[in-house]
Amino acid sequence: MYWHGDTSRRDFLKSCLTGAAILRASGRLPLLEATEAGTAAGTSRVVIARDAMLRGRGAGLDSARVQNMLDHSMQALLDGDHPIEPWKRLVHPPEKVGLKVNVLGGRGLSSNLQLVEAICERLQEAGIRASDIVIWDRDSDELGHAGFHISTTGNRVQCFGTDRVGYEEELVSHGNVASRLSRILTRSCDLFINVPVLKDHDGAGITAALKNMYGAIHNPNKYHLNACNPYIADVNMLPMIRTKMCLTICDATTAAYEGGPGYKPQYEWRYNALIVSQDPVALDYIGWQIIEHKRAEKGLPTLEANRRAPRYIATAADAQHRLGTDDPKRIALLEV
Amino acid sequence: MSGGRKAAAGVNSVLGGARSALSSPLDRRSFLRCALVSGAALSIGDLARSQTAMPSWIGPPKQDESRFTVEAKFYQKLQTKKIKCKLCPRECTVGDRERGYCGVRENHGGTYYTLVHSRVCTAHIDPIEKKPLFHYLPGTLAFSLATAGCNVNCKFCQNWDISQVRPEQVPADYAPPKLIADLAKQHGCPTIAYTYSEPVIFSEYLMDTADAGHETGIRSVVVSNGYMQEEALKTAYGKMDAVKIDLKAFSESYYKDVVVGELKPVLEALVTLRTMGKWTEIVYLVVPTLNDSDSEFSNLARWIKTNLGLDVPLHFSQFHPEYLLKNLPITPVPTLERAKAIADAEGLHYVYIGNVPGHPAENTYCPKCRRMLVERVGLTAKQILIRKGGCPFCGQPIPGIWHA
Numbered sequence: 001m002y003w004h005g006d007t008s009r010r011d012f013l014k015s016c017l018t019g020a021a022i023l024r025a026s027g028r029l030p031l032l033e034a035t036e037a038g039t040a041a042g043t044s045r046v047v048i049a050r051d052a053m054l055r056g057r058g059a060g061l062d063s064a065r066v067q068n069m070l071d072h073s074m075q076a077l078l079d080g081d082h083p084i085e086p087w088k089r090l091v092h093p094p095e096k097v098g099l100k101v102n103v104l105g106g107r108g109l110s111s112n113l114q115l116v117e118a119i120c121e122r123l124q125e126a127g128i129r130a131s132d133i134v135i136w137d138r139d140s141d142e143l144g145h146a147g148f149h150i151s152t153t154g155n156r157v158q159c160f161g162t163d164r165v166g167y168e169e170e171l172v173s174h175g176n177v178a179s180r181l182s183r184i185l186t187r188s189c190d191l192f193i194n195v196p197v198l199k200d201h202d203g204a205g206i207t208a209a210l211k212n213m214y215g216a217i218h219n220p221n222k223y224h225l226n227a228c229n230p231y232i233a234d235v236n237m238l239p240m241i242r243t244k245m246c247l248t249i250c251d252a253t254t255a256a257y258e259g260g261p262g263y264k265p266q267y268e269w270r271y272n273a274l275i276v277s278q279d280p281v282a283l284d285y286i287g288w289q290i291i292e293h294k295r296a297e298k299g300l301p302t303l304e305a306n307r308r309a310p311r312y313i314a315t316a317a318d319a320q321h322r323l324g325t326d327d328p329k330r331i332a333l334l335e336v
Numbered sequence: 337m338s339g340g341r342k343a344a345a346g347v348n349s350v351l352g353g354a355r356s357a358l359s360s361p362l363d364r365r366s367f368l369r370c371a372l373v374s375g376a377a378l379s380i381g382d383l384a385r386s387q388t389a390m391p392s393w394i395g396p397p398k399q400d401e402s403r404f405t406v407e408a409k410f411y412q413k414l415q416t417k418k419i420k421c422k423l424c425p426r427e428c429t430v431g432d433r434e435r436g437y438c439g440v441r442e443n444h445g446g447t448y449y450t451l452v453h454s455r456v457c458t459a460h461i462d463p464i465e466k467k468p469l470f471h472y473l474p475g476t477l478a479f480s481l482a483t484a485g486c487n488v489n490c491k492f493c494q495n496w497d498i499s500q501v502r503p504e505q506v507p508a509d510y511a512p513p514k515l516i517a518d519l520a521k522q523h524g525c526p527t528i529a530y531t532y533s534e535p536v537i538f539s540e541y542l543m544d545t546a547d548a549g550h551e552t553g554i555r556s557v558v559v560s561n562g563y564m565q566e567e568a569l570k571t572a573y574g575k576m577d578a579v580k581i582d583l584k585a586f587s588e589s590y591y592k593d594v595v596v597g598e599l600k601p602v603l604e605a606l607v608t609l610r611t612m613g614k615w616t617e618i619v620y621l622v623v624p625t626l627n628d629s630d631s632e633f634s635n636l637a638r639w640i641k642t643n644l645g646l647d648v649p650l651h652f653s654q655f656h657p658e659y660l661l662k663n664l665p666i667t668p669v670p671t672l673e674r675a676k677a678i679a680d681a682e683g684l685h686y687v688y689i690g691n692v693p694g695h696p697a698e699n700t701y702c703p704k705c706r707r708m709l710v711e712r713v714g715l716t717a718k719q720i721l722i723r724k725g726g727c728p729f730c731g732q733p734i735p736g737i738w739h740a
Contacts (some may be wrong), residue, residue: 012494104433163504171660178660202418202431221439222489225596259416262432 026123043332044279044325046286049073050335054253054272061253061306066114070122070249071335073276087126090246091191096132097123098192098244102212102251103137103146108148108263111195111251115274119193119249120157135159136184138215160184167218175320179217181241191246198252198275198287198293199260200267205303205310207261208287209248209280210323213241232312233321236280242323248283250275257294269294281316282331283326288313343360379670402599403510404503406453408441409540410568417446423568424487424536425601438537439502440485452483452503453541455509456511458495458532461523463521463715467559468690469617471649471736472578473527475717478557479520482532483508483541487563490584491660492623499533511722512542513548520554526740527577531559539572555740562605563597567568569605570612578615579738581606585627594626603639610644615737616648619690622667622675624655633675637682645702647735652676655691669695704732 003021049069056062067245071083078086099119101111122134131154137143140150140161151159165187166181198214203224204211214220223231237241240330251260252275258267271290277283288310292302303309317326325331361740405534410423417432421441428436430443440452459481466480484506486499493499500508520528528549530542535558546556555577562581564573573579583602584595609616620636622628640648652675654667673688676697679687689697691715700710700722707729711719726733 126437167505173660202429218502218505219439219500221435221437222500224437259431262417262434264416264432 016064023105025225028135043330043336044277044282045077045332046275046277046279046282047076047334047336048252048273048275048286049074049076050271050273052125052272055270058220061112061114063117064113066112066253067118067121069274070115070118073249073274074122076334076336077276077278084122084125085121091126091128093127093129094132095128095190096134096188098189099133099135099195100185100192100212100213100215101135101137101143101146101148101195102197102215103139103142103148104215104261105197105199105263106142106145107147108265109197109199109254109256109260109268111197112253113147115249115251116148116195119195129155130157131155133157134184134188136182136188137161138182139163149324158188162216170241172238174237175230177217177223177231177234177238179219179235179238181218181238182216185216185240185244189244191244194245194248194250194280196248196250198250198255198271198290200226200256200258200291200303201260201310202308204232204312205308206284206291208250208275208284209277210236210284210312210316213245216241227311228309229312230315230321231322233316233318236316236323237321245280247278248276248280250283250287252287252290255291255294256290257298258300279324279331281313282327284310284313284316284329285326285328367667379390391606391683399504399508401451401504404453404508405449405451406540408448408450409571410565411448413446419446419448421442421448422565423539424564425598426487427565428708429479435502437536438485438487440483440537450538450540452485452538453544454510454512455483455503455508455541456481456516457484457498457503457506457508458482461525462529463717464527464529464557465712465715465717467529467531467557467580468619468651468653468688469578469580470555470651470688470710470712471617471686471734471738472557472615473555473737473740476527476740477521477523477525478527478529479516479525480529480531481516482513482530482535483538484533485537486534486560486561487537488534488595490595492594492621492655492658494656494658495532496659513545516545517548517552517554520549521552525554527555527557529559535560536568536572539568543572543575550575561595561597562602562609564601564605566604566608569608573609573614574612576614578617579609580617580619581609581620583620583636585623586632586639587627590627592620594623607643608649612738615735616644617651619651619653620675621653621655622672623661624664624667624671626664628667628671628675629674630674630678633678634682637679637684640679640684641682646683648680648684649686649688651688651690652679654692656691669735673697693728700734702727702732702734705730709734 049072051065051069054065074086078089080086103110123133140163143161148159162182162184166188167181172179194209194212196208199207201207204227213235252271252273254268255266255271313326316323412420419430421428421436427439430436432443435442441450462478462480464476464478484498484501484503515647535542549644550558557578558576559580588599591597652672656666685703689695698712699708701708709721721728722738725738
């Protein structure tokens, strides 16, 4: 489904919601509950944009289609009759905007270059200077292996790892977590967009929006016990993470339903989607359902049966954290 | 507490830039000359840390990781390129490109590697009393070193800035085993001490360095939490000439909540060390309100008496607020004295109070005639009266390693 410039956003959304109901009725998304009304107060909107022709005839992503998918999802999420409008609501110059990508999986299973480029283009059109955009993850070499070009100077989008600037000296803590934060997060970003990859995770169950924040702290290896619970939730409560994260655009163009977080080609699948939300808990909940659906299709047991259900999601939603909602009744799921 | 007070980062901290604890200050030129004679190319400049986060101030280039990366021992290969680490009781199952809990061992395509072989982030020349080892070569010096990493996360860690980090986050020098052995010899240290962070996690380096030291007559000691699997313990600490174990508490709940570890494997390690005939001393850091009850002291002392014997030195050490326990006070001296009294009453022969310079319980007394045999003030052994391994007054054998 594509945006037609002469169709109002309201009509477009109406068709999306109707489409969602049809999808549910057809059983294509049996684990998901789509809303039939507009986003009510107290609900979190999660948008899934998919494009079956995302790769054209080849394996690589079509940049124009990626841009379209991004635009559709953002307009559905944040309202806007024009692709730039939602971005102008989100960011305001001269803010510095970070893009926290996920490149652990290398070229096979990382935040896609074309998606990141599309985001950077829209940010600049919304008035953010190129040099005020920083693409980052933990390690510069890993960024390079995933296809990103390291850039630290000049009037262009910056891209480097925390290894170049280090972590803050002071510990920040919440609950069971005490960590030093990446100086990119603390000093180079006024806000950041979380750009994770949708993957199975052999410890946490899945990794998406919330677990991507392990790349912002100096000691993530200390927080994999007990299926990363309550550590993932506690990490996301660290003040600068909680306050600066303004949006998650989860790259589900290539996802992994088993064997994560490393790249195992036998378990990847081309979901050809973006999952976008301002509620990282709701996004992770939806991502979990998507992975379970794929696992069932492949004849694999549920994550619960594998003793690695992502319990951190419920923790992130609980009264002590309130990072978002994992209640399907309070998630407004839109498919565009 | 591993090996004493906070360790300053950098191999050049051996040089007297450090504190009063040093007994042999060296200038940088002498140290480098020693290093070069040993054939090692130290890159002291690489120790400089980036001091700013501004993108225009990009930090120093990365070190060549390959020279620190050596295939690990004590692990088991699993299917789908996973491994199971067999070094400590956590038995981390680690996927490809992931690391274990300690942060210094990494799986590459189904082969597990240590990332810290010869990767020294801290080195000092310390009095042996600082470890503390009181019944081992008193009055001598130990060439003391550490890499980054640890397999627990004690809330009171005074070296957390090297123990709770990944190795690439702290400056380090390439210090292969032979270099360490040569440096120890050149600086008059009869012993190399593996300490500060947690030597369990750099076992491969520890073993190789101990071997290099022994070839030139230099001994090795380890200051450790003892949280280790039996086979690894026997293999790695079997090369040690003495062992000091930090027994953090005598309760599983403390180990779970404050240490993020387990008590039982540590007790088993102590028993294993005894059966190996390894000289062992125990430090119990007394943390106010958390592990300072009379019942805990009693249970501890009784267990030691039953399982290790009366001659194992037990040090009750004073806690200082640090890391994640800055809200607690320093251990009151009367609490330490109470702990000692309880352990003495159980019949333990050598119970010390640590971190309280000048306290008479820093001295060694004959358990039979009660005469003072080793007088200590702070980290200095001022008087050593032990003769032929015994009390010169009544002849009582005093266990320990008293002479090189």
